[in-house]
Amino acid sequence: MIPISDGLEIPDGEVDFTVSRSGGPGGQNVNKVSTRVTLQFNVDSSTVLSPEQRLQIRSKLSSRINKDGILQVTSQRTRSQELNRADTVKRFAELLNAALHREVPRIPTRATLSARIQRVEEKKKRTEIKKARAKKDWDE
Numbered sequence: 001m002i003p004i005s006d007g008l009e010i011p012d013g014e015v016d017f018t019v020s021r022s023g024g025p026g027g028q029n030v031n032k033v034s035t036r037v038t039l040q041f042n043v044d045s046s047t048v049l050s051p052e053q054r055l056q057i058r059s060k061l062s063s064r065i066n067k068d069g070i071l072q073v074t075s076q077r078t079r080s081q082e083l084n085r086a087d088t089v090k091r092f093a094e095l096l097n098a099a100l101h102r103e104v105p106r107i108p109t110r111a112t113l114s115a116r117i118q119r120v121e122e123k124k125k126r127t128e129i130k131k132a133r134a135k136k137d138w139d140e
Contacts (some may be wrong), residue, residue, distance in 0.1 A: 005100060015039055035079055035081045037085045038074045039088040040070050040071070056099060
């Protein structure tokens with residue numbers, strides 16, 4: 001089980017891992033060992049997500065989901081397949097948690113009287129500064 005948030009865990013059976021050869025540093029290790037790990041999760045066929053959650057994930061992670069509804073997370077940061085697997089699981093959980101996080105709606109408020117007075121005073125000061133800078137009697 002991959003914990004996402006309070007009350008939501010993705011079963012291991014809904015996630016597929018594929019490994020492939022990684023680029024980057026590593027010497028001969030790169031040519032011999034498959035260390036890049038790709039996690040694949042089918043958002044549409046998940047049994048633990050509600051339709052509302054699916055829609056929310058699809059809208060917020062649309063650039064990471066392909067046309068078949070599969071979310072892919074890849075890691076090739078380290079030379080170890082196990083560490084890359086752990087990294088993909090961690091990043092997957094962070095992505096889903098961020099996508100499912102609900103923003104608290106902002107409650108509009110009015111500016112206080114003192115704030116409005118202060119704003120007008122600052123504007124008056126700025127006007128005086130600009131007037132002092134202007135050339136005197138330039139049009140005569």
